Amino acid sequence: MSDVIYSRPKSLNNISTHYCPGCGHGIAHRLIAEVVDELNIRESVIGVTPIGCAVIAYDYWNFDCSEAAHGRALAVATAIKRVRPQNIVFTYQGDGDLAAIGTNETIHAANRGENLTCIFINNAVYGMTGGQMAPTTLLGQKTATTITGRDQKLHGYPLKISEMLALLPGVKYIERVAMDSPQGILKAKKAIRLAFENQINNAGFSLVELLSPCPTYWGVSPKEALRWIKEEMTKVFPPGRIK
Amino acid sequence: MVNPKPKKILLSGNEAIAEGAIQAGCQFYAGYPITPQNELTAYMAKHMPENNRIFIQSESETAAINMVYGASAAGARAMTSSSSPGISLKQEGISYLAGAELPAVIVNIMRAGPGLGNIWPSQADYFQATRGGGHGDYRCIVLAPSSVQEAYGQMFKAFELADKYRNPVMILGDGLLGQMMEPVEIVKAEGLDAKYDKPWAVTGCKGRERNITKSFHMNEGDLEKANLILQKKYAGIQKKEQDWEEFLIKDAKIVIVAYGSMARIAKGLVRKLRQGGMRIGLIRPVTLWPFPVKAFANRKPKVSNRKFLVVEMSYGQMVEDVRLSLEGSSKVEFLGRSGGGVLTQAQILRKIKALL
Ligand SMILES: Cc1ncc(C[n+]2csc(CCOP(=O)(O)OP(=O)(O)O)c2C)c(N)n1
Ligand code: SF4
Numbered sequence: 001m002s003d004v005i006y007s008r009p010k011s012l013n014n015i016s017t018h019y020c021p022g023c024g025h026g027i028a029h030r031l032i033a034e035v036v037d038e039l040n041i042r043e044s045v046i047g048v049t050p051i052g053c054a055v056i057a058y059d060y061w062n063f064d065c066s067e068a069a070h071g072r073a074l075a076v077a078t079a080i081k082r083v084r085p086q087n088i089v090f091t092y093q094g095d096g097d098l099a100a101i102g103t104n105e106t107i108h109a110a111n112r113g114e115n116l117t118c119i120f121i122n123n124a125v126y127g128m129t130g131g132q133m134a135p136t137t138l139l140g141q142k143t144a145t146t147i148t149g150r151d152q153k154l155h156g157y158p159l160k161i162s163e164m165l166a167l168l169p170g171v172k173y174i175e176r177v178a179m180d181s182p183q184g185i186l187k188a189k190k191a192i193r194l195a196f197e198n199q200i201n202n203a204g205f206s207l208v209e210l211l212s213p214c215p216t217y218w219g220v221s222p223k224e225a226l227r228w229i230k231e232e233m234t235k236v237f238p239p240g241r242i243k
Numbered sequence: 244m245v246n247p248k249p250k251k252i253l254l255s256g257n258e259a260i261a262e263g264a265i266q267a268g269c270q271f272y273a274g275y276p277i278t279p280q281n282e283l284t285a286y287m288a289k290h291m292p293e294n295n296r297i298f299i300q301s302e303s304e305t306a307a308i309n310m311v312y313g314a315s316a317a318g319a320r321a322m323t324s325s326s327s328p329g330i331s332l333k334q335e336g337i338s339y340l341a342g343a344e345l346p347a348v349i350v351n352i353m354r355a356g357p358g359l360g361n362i363w364p365s366q367a368d369y370f371q372a373t374r375g376g377g378h379g380d381y382r383c384i385v386l387a388p389s390s391v392q393e394a395y396g397q398m399f400k401a402f403e404l405a406d407k408y409r410n411p412v413m414i415l416g417d418g419l420l421g422q423m424m425e426p427v428e429i430v431k432a433e434g435l436d437a438k439y440d441k442p443w444a445v446t447g448c449k450g451r452e453r454n455i456t457k458s459f460h461m462n463e464g465d466l467e468k469a470n471l472i473l474q475k476k477y478a479g480i481q482k483k484e485q486d487w488e489e490f491l492i493k494d495a496k497i498v499i500v501a502y503g504s505m506a507r508i509a510k511g512l513v514r515k516l517r518q519g520g521m522r523i524g525l526i527r528p529v530t531l532w533p534f535p536v537k538a539f540a541n542r543k544p545k546v547s548n549r550k551f552l553v554v555e556m557s558y559g560q561m562v563e564d565v566r567l568s569l570e571g572s573s574k575v576e577f578l579g580r581s582g583g584g585v586l587t588q589a590q591i592l593r594k595i596k597a598l599l
Contacts, residue, residue, distance in 0.1 A: 043449035046317070058455045064445040066316040067457035069339050072309035075301070079313030079321070080445065082297045083271055087317075087447050105309070108302035 009033040011042050013062050022222020024179050024212030025054050028121060031189045032092070033061060035196055045088045048077040052094035053127040071102025074109035077116050088199055090117035095136040096126045099161040103135075106161065110205045113170025117195045118207040120162070122176075123214040124233060131217030135159035138236055143217070158236050162209045166243040172204035174242040178211040180229040184239075211237055249428045256420040259391045259427050260350055261286035263398030264322055265294055268435040269348070271314035271321040273299040273307040277329045278362040279418035280352035284324065304329035308336030308349070315345040316456040318444030320402050324350035326418070327368050328359065330376075337411050338377030341473070342458025344443075346405035348398070349383070350414040352421040355583040363583030364418035366503060369560035372415050373532040380470055382477045384412040384484065385531040387502040389510075391425035399435065406439035408480060415531060417556065419504040419585060480533055487535035488527040491517060495524030496546055497595055500553045500565050502528045505586065509554055512588040516595075522546075523595065531561070539568035550598055551575045554586055 008014060011033035019026045036042050042063050049057045051070035058065035068076040073091035081089040098106050098120050109116065125143055126132040132145040136158050140149040150158075166174050173195060177188040188210055195206035211233050213225035220228060254262060261283045264272070272291055274284045284300070291298035297314070301307040307323045314321035325333065330351045340347050351372065355365035372385045384404050388394035394416060401412040445454050460466035490510055492498050501509040506527040516523045528535050539551075551573055553562040562577045569575060578594045580586050 044447040046445045046447060048313070055459060056461070058457065062448075062453055064448050064454050065457075066313065066445050066455070067339075067343065067459055068312070069309060069335055072305070072312075072336070075306040075309035076313035076316070078299070079271060079273065079297075079310040079319075080317040082299070083314050083317040083319045084446060104302050105306050108306065 009037040011036040011062050013060055015060065017060055018056070019053065020216045022213055022215040022225055023053070024123060024210065024214070025121065027179060027185060028092075028119065028188070028210055028212060029057060029060050031185070031192050032090075032119060034189065035193045036063065038193070039196055039200065041088045041196070041200070044086065045090070046080055046084070048073045048080065048089065048091040050091070050093040050097040051128070052097050054092055054094065054121070055128065057092055071097050071100070072105055073097065073102065074105045074114070074116070074118065078109050078112070078114050081114060081116055085115075088117070088196065090119060090196070092119045093121065094127065095120070095122045095124065095134040099135040099159050103161070107165070107168070110165045110207070111168045111170050113204045115199055115202055115204055116206070117199045118205070119192060119195070120207055120209045121212045122209050122237065123212045125214055125217045127214050127217060135161070136237070138232060160237065162207065162242050165207060170205055171207070171243055173198050173206040174209070176209040176211065176237060176239050176242060178229050178234050178239045179213070180211065180226045209237070211239070249430055251426045251428050253424055254391060254395070254427045255282050255422055255424050256391045256394050256416060257282035257352065257422070258286045259395040260324070260398055260414065260416070261290065262427070262429065263395040264348065264402070265290055265296065266430060266432055267399040267402045268320050269296065269322050269402065270319040271297045271311070272323065273301045273310035274324050275301050275304045275307055275329060277326045279354055279364070279421050280324050280326045280350070283350065283352070283421070304332040305336065308333040311347045312336055312340055312343070312345060315340065315347050316343070316445050318441045318446055320346070320406070322348035322350065324352065326352050326354045327356050327365070330368060330371065334377035337383065338375075338379050338381060339458050340411045341381035341383065342379065343456050344409040345456060346409050347411045348401045348405055348414065349411060350416070353415065353417040355581065361583045362418065364504060364556060364585055365581060365583065366417055366505060366556040367560065367581050368415065369531065369555070369557060372413050373534070373564070381473060382480070382532055384408070384410060384480060384533070385415050386412065387415045387529060387531050388420060389503050389506045389527060391420070391423055392427050394420060395427050399432070402435065404484065408476060410476070415503065417504050484530055485533050485535040485537050486529040487538040488529060489538065490525040490527070492524030492526060494522050494546060496522045496549060497598060498549060498551050499523065499525045499591070500528070500551055500561070501525065501555065502531060502561065505554055505556055508586065508588060509591060512591055515588070516592070528561070534564040534568065536568040539565065540570065549573050552594065552598065553577050554591055555579045556585060557581045
């Protein structure tokens with residue numbers, strides 16, 4: 001007799017992704033799929049997908065999903081949840097989507113205390129459009145639009161939107177996790193699970209910020225990208241429970 | 244079930260649109276304040292929750308239209324309302340609704356532009372409403388009420404058409420109509436929203452394959468295929484849904500063409516001039532898209548040298564559709580004002596006299 005201890009979650013389709021080697025999106029997708037399976041909510045969950053590298057996340061997940069215009073995922077999710085409070089609704093958004101073009105929707109959905117789960121992928125760049133500066137780009141970080149590195153005098157500081165959101169009374173739970181190691185990935189899964197459980201328990205707005213590698217536009221190897229998260233990104237975006 | 248004894252209540256155009264939406268089974272409303280449509284949002288704020296429906300004052304027009312997108316994706320009858328600058332902000336969202344083939348109703352109570360313009364009535368958003376407004380090859384069905392009662396009734400039609408064609412529908416009114424008070428015959432109707440199954444909605448995939456609502460088609464050729472499906476749908480709408488009103492045109496030497504509030508003013512003038520024996524009539528487009536080409540094309544009027552006079556609260560937008568429909572077969576004149584001024588009957592009469 002042998003026991004199956006690891007298999008593809010039912011919530012994940014059996015196709016390969018379009019992500020670059022070492023990208024964090026695929027890992028985050030899988031963690032969400034595992035949590036959805038474990039909480040037995042595949043048939044009631046509705047994902048709202050972003051515009052960004054994860055634009056076709058709905059192709060990878062095996063449950064209902066709706067596309068949202070760039071930055072508007074939390075407006076779309078607000079309405080889906082209000083119309084169908086019996087369903088579990090989550091958004092999956094990059095830093096450009098959630099913290100630049102969509103900042104207004106993000107702040108106001110959180111401030112209304114919408115009973116939603118938000119998975120926020122912070123990879124410090126715009127992946128989809130070719131590695132431009134994101135609101136979360138670190139000072140000194142070179143991107144396609146900060147050729148000599150981000151300079152606070154010209155570009156402002158890395159935006160800590162999770163800390164900002166934590167100030168809002170409508171927000172129940174915010175945690176930042178670095179996906180820089182197997183331990184980090186296990187922690188990320190725990191946080192994602194809690195963010196979904198909160199919604200099931202009608203607790204209000206939950207957000208998990210995942211520090212996620214983009215080796216392609218950081219111009220480094222997948223391994224080096226993990227080191228950069230651990231040693232550079234976490235200095236500005238310290239992991240841990242924010243609220 | 245329709246109530247056998249309809250009652251009449253006094254409502255402004257804005258309130259009538261809101262009440263009509265509620266009676267037509269609107270389950271979700273999101274909006275952001277802007278004059279001259281604020282009474283609509285206020286009416287919804289009060290009456291949607293009373294009827295167990297959802298009302299959200301959104302953080303912006305952008306958020307509102309994207310909320311409508313979400314509510315519609317989840318299977319609800321959903322609407323938003325605004326006025327010109329706010330409608331400009333909604334254009335990306337309307338394009339997404341059209342691309343994802345999601346039903347929705349959008350009300351534009353037009354004010355004068357461009358820019359902040361002012362809060363007085365205007366019809367200068369005709370191009371924006373009928374040509375797409377947002378990006379891509381798409382169309383909105385556009386209805387133009389010219390009385391408070393008609394505004395009320397068109398809400399039933401708007402939700403019906405939206406569901407039938409899985410397409411955004413716009414009600415294009417103006418500040419005059421929005422603010423005007425008139426008695427409205429109220430129709431109590433139930434279950435209208437249940438007429439159309441929405442097997443495509445995202446409701447959780449229990450007992451079926453997963454659903455995806457989206458407008459993105461990356462694989463080569465896919466978007467073209469999707470666009471051709473839309474074009475076929477639009478051609479069907481153009482064939483079946485053209486609607487217009489004709490008033491005393493049979494022997495008319497001059498036919499005024501006007502929609503919305505302007506048509507109302509023009510109709511009053513036609514009545515007056517007929518009493519004086521002047522051979523004058525009116526064509527009032529009710530659907531602006533599809534434009535009622537059939538009201539103009541191949542009609543072969545008995546009257547020789549018939550002239551058309553298009554009057555608009557703009558510097559000439561619908562007049563282009565009238566010209567396209569007539570294909571050069573009659574002379575088309577234009578009279579317009581834009582910037583908050585409403586054309587008076589005296590101004591229209593002066594133009595008519597110059598044409599005779
Ligand atoms: C209105 C609008 N503006 C700009 C774009 C182009 N665009 C697509 S994705 C993107 C940024 C993506 O960055 P992020 O949200 O950080 O996600 P990532 O690709 O890094 O996962 C931009 C600017 C768009 N699709 N729509
Ligand atoms: S560009 Fe970056 S975020 Fe996008 S798929 Fe590649 S590694 Fe991932």
